[in-house]
Amino acid sequence: MSISDLLDPESIAVIGASATPGKLGNDAMANAKEFDGPVYPVNPSGEGSVYGYEFVDSVADTDADLALCCVPGPATPDVIEDCGKAGVGAAVVFAGGFAEAGEKGTELQEGIAAFAEEYDITVLGPNTAGHIIPHRNIFSSFVPGFDEIEQGNVAVVAQSGGVGVTSTFQLDREGYGIAGMYGLGNRVNTDFDDVIPLLDEDPEVGGIALHIEGTERIDAVIEAVEDASTPIVALKSGNLMHDFVQAHTAAPLQEYERYAEPFTDAGGIMADSVTELLDASRVLASAPEPDGPNVGIVTAQAGPGIMMADYLAERGVNFPELTTETQERLDDILLGFTYDENPVDTGRPMPEFGEVIDAVGRDDNIDIVLVYEIFEHSLGYPVEELEQLVNDVDKPVVFTVAGPNEALTPDRRRMEDIGVVTFDAPERGAYATSVLVDSVK
Numbered sequence: 001m002s003i004s005d006l007l008d009p010e011s012i013a014v015i016g017a018s019a020t021p022g023k024l025g026n027d028a029m030a031n032a033k034e035f036d037g038p039v040y041p042v043n044p045s046g047e048g049s050v051y052g053y054e055f056v057d058s059v060a061d062t063d064a065d066l067a068l069c070c071v072p073g074p075a076t077p078d079v080i081e082d083c084g085k086a087g088v089g090a091a092v093v094f095a096g097g098f099a100e101a102g103e104k105g106t107e108l109q110e111g112i113a114a115f116a117e118e119y120d121i122t123v124l125g126p127n128t129a130g131h132i133i134p135h136r137n138i139f140s141s142f143v144p145g146f147d148e149i150e151q152g153n154v155a156v157v158a159q160s161g162g163v164g165v166t167s168t169f170q171l172d173r174e175g176y177g178i179a180g181m182y183g184l185g186n187r188v189n190t191d192f193d194d195v196i197p198l199l200d201e202d203p204e205v206g207g208i209a210l211h212i213e214g215t216e217r218i219d220a221v222i223e224a225v226e227d228a229s230t231p232i233v234a235l236k237s238g239n240l241m242h243d244f245v246q247a248h249t250a251a252p253l254q255e256y257e258r259y260a261e262p263f264t265d266a267g268g269i270m271a272d273s274v275t276e277l278l279d280a281s282r283v284l285a286s287a288p289e290p291d292g293p294n295v296g297i298v299t300a301q302a303g304p305g306i307m308m309a310d311y312l313a314e315r316g317v318n319f320p321e322l323t324t325e326t327q328e329r330l331d332d333i334l335l336g337f338t339y340d341e342n343p344v345d346t347g348r349p350m351p352e353f354g355e356v357i358d359a360v361g362r363d364d365n366i367d368i369v370l371v372y373e374i375f376e377h378s379l380g381y382p383v384e385e386l387e388q389l390v391n392d393v394d395k396p397v398v399f400t401v402a403g404p405n406e407a408l409t410p411d412r413r414r415m416e417d418i419g420v421v422t423f424d425a426p427e428r429g430a431y432a433t434s435v436l437v438d439s440v441k
Contacts, residue, residue, distance in 0.1 A: 010038075011066070013040040018043065025070040027143070028141070036137050041053050066092070067083045091124070123188045124184070127161075129183040133179075152177030154285050156182070156278075157209070163211040180205065200227075200229060210233070269284070288394050290440050295370060296320075297372075298357050300347070326360065330356065357385065369395060370398045374403055398433050
């Protein structure tokens with residue numbers, strides 16, 4: 001299959017393109033127009049242009065590598081055949097009504113598969129929200145707003161288009177962007193094990209997040225995870241509601257246990273929610289690999305610090321004693337009125353808070369640093385001290401932020417740029433830290 005045409009095409013055809021706002025073919029063109037190469041709106045009934053691109057009558061009138069199929073399900077097999085005859089190497093099929101819809105739909109999907117095999121076409125879907133790769137200006141989806149998504153370092157491979165869309169917008173809304181989103185849908189000939197190795201080779205991808213309902217190729221997926229050097233996190237859903245899953249992506253019924261142990265044995269991480277999936281992927285993509293599992297907590301507010309410590313302690317995380325040298329340094333900074341064991345609490349933000357983090361981060365007994373601090377306008381966050389620390393000791397620093405979003409965002413972005421991974425709730429910072437601990441166990 002020509003999967004490279006799916007991930008790095010030189011030209012794109014939008015089959016069923018429309019100049020009418022609100023139609024699928026118009027929404028797909030609104031995203032596709034961001035592509036740097038030629039884009040061909042294909043519709044024999046189209047007149048004039050759409051988004052500045054002249055309509056063409058047939059995919060045969062293009063030199064497209066990738067086709068976005070915006071046609072109804074019953075017409076799709078013939079469109080795939082036309083693509084094959086025109087030399088198109090990959091196609092994205094948005095329409096539903098295939099294997100998930102019963103016998104007639106299964107016959108339609110088999111028709112797609114037959115033509116795809118005959119002409120060696122990689123098919124994403126059917127029944128997919130498409131895929132986007134911001135760093136290549138590829139937005140092959142009908143979802144409004146996808147053309148504005150910024151680049152990040154986590155790639156999401158989702159069996160459900162809705163989960164892929166939700167993940168994409170959550171990462172973007174929180175200011176991180178995405179390295180790519182791939183909606184697999186019914187997986188007619190493109191499954192997780194096809195996409196994972198290519199993402200693993202992409203230098204722009206630091207972490208891979210998988211949403212899995214079920215696949216017949218589970219052993220190949222586990223093998224792909226084991227072979228990958230890029231961190232991989234998975235969220236397994238569809239564990240009980242068989243009929244609902246079948247009506248969604250025609251996935252086989254596979255319980256959580258079928259994945260959990262083989263996946264973790266292969267080096268992956270299992271998540272229990274979309275937020276955990278994304279948080280785990282982000283921290284593994286952005287933080288340096290820890291040398292060990294020992295955590296040091298530094299907090300400017302005791303309550304959230306206690307919550308984070310409880311969360312981690314319940315999961316067996318170790319909080320080692322700080323060295324005598326570190327304790328002496330902290331005593332000089334804190335003046336004895338706060339908790340200077342591990343966790344270390346300063347009581348409130350203070351001008352020396354960065355020095356406190358630095359002291360704990362340089363401690364030889366500490367492998368991972370978890371911080372909580374409320375933003376104060378007069379102090380900001382200690383970005384300069386953090387930058388020096390991460391440059392000198394190359395340890396993961398997870399920083400949980402709180403405060404007015406507009407005020408703290410510039411410092412938060414600066415921290416992300418230097419490799420300090422940030423979260424906006426105590427439990428999210430603690431969970432991300434537990435993922436780093438698990439990564440070295």
